[in-house]
Amino acid sequence: MMMEKMRLNKYLSSQGVCSRREADRYIEAGKVYVNGHAADMGEKVDGTEEIIFDGQPVGWENTKKVLLAMNKPKGIVCSSKEKDNIVDYLNYPERVYPVGRLDKDSTGLILLTNDGELMNEILKARNYHEKEYEVRVSRRITADFIRGMSQGVFLEELGVKTRPCKVKKVDAYTFRIILTQGLNRQIRRMCAYFDFRVVTLKRIRILNILLGDLPEGQWREVTGRELKELKGGMSHE
Template sequence: MEKVRLNKYLSTQGVCSRREADRYIDEGKVTVNGHIAMMGEKVDGTEEICFDGKPVSSAEEKKVVLAMNKPTGVVCSSKEKDNIIDYLKYPQRVYPVGRLDKDSTGLILLTNDGELMNEILKARNYHEKEYEVRVSKRITADFIRGMSQGVWLEELGVKTRPCKVKKIDAYTFRIILTQGLNRQIRRMCAYFDYRVVTLKRIRIMNIELGELKEGEWREVKGRELKELRGGVAHD
């Protein structure tokens, strides 16, 4: 079997994205045949590969994609308490595609398809994510205009991409982003002296939250899954 880089192997096995694999390898959390893995190391799957002390199976598992309505208080890092993996208790090993912060709710995808995860997460692909946000004071036309034009986030040293923003009522708006900076919407609102009261993600690409209640999940399949895979295949 042809050898591939360890980060690609871990991604293919659904352990994490390639970017996350590089971080875990750098942190010494991956071993190959008993030794701590090195960045750039190549494997063919016949080795004893462990992540965080647990063997990584090379057996082919059914690739699944789950859509879940993440409740408040649940974190998306598998290394923290009250994490989404423990909450879900899915019989196969799946990992969240990206994150929603602890105080936010709404749609998050989970999968064991590392390559699909990797493609969805690539910022250069401009995949849309839509959110419904309620803020602490009345929404003005200047606020909508400013948010949509992009906001300089001093703490991150970056200006957000232009985005679509639509007022829903006096205190609620919807926003469509094509990037996923850390606590981006909350930081953008704070720039205009608005505080986020509730934040819910309602769509990722073609996958919609729909009627899922907090804590509920469903499998993405059929035409919906085909459209999702098609959306990343053409990038």
């Protein structure tokens, strides 16, 4: 299918292959070929070329864009390069990729899609997209803990202070937290700062998409009003 020429990284993203940033890394590593030659950074394509990404052909034959919501079980990783990864576990008939990550020991809501542009919009840190988690910790929650978590915590190992966030106590050992950033193992690191250990961590919401009563290990397609609200919310940012 021929179209207006676009940068190769944008093309790969629009195909749901990976994000633009990841595409640039693969191109730089010599793992992307266009019509038999190693792709150049910034090269433009129109969809008629033979494009090989990390040994696999890429094309416009699958035009339907899908967004899936899944309740990730514990022990499943989000990196497609590791064993027991979420893409293999899901075994969806189309090639889809996780939108962001949820660490191996955590459970709950994760989105997967073949729509690279939608993936990029959801992942943009500057958009302050909300993600909500329910967390159980190893000892009784105090008012000082709730206050400290909500004000932001300097994570020395990452060299960054977390953004202020909303934290609400649920019971003696459980709280809910709404983040607008996704630092590596952020909640676990924040809790450790106050000498709390995370026992269970479950993501229950991403933007307007709710985990609800979706069984662990199961998935559903995000469609209709839910998808429209998701895209509409991002278009106004």
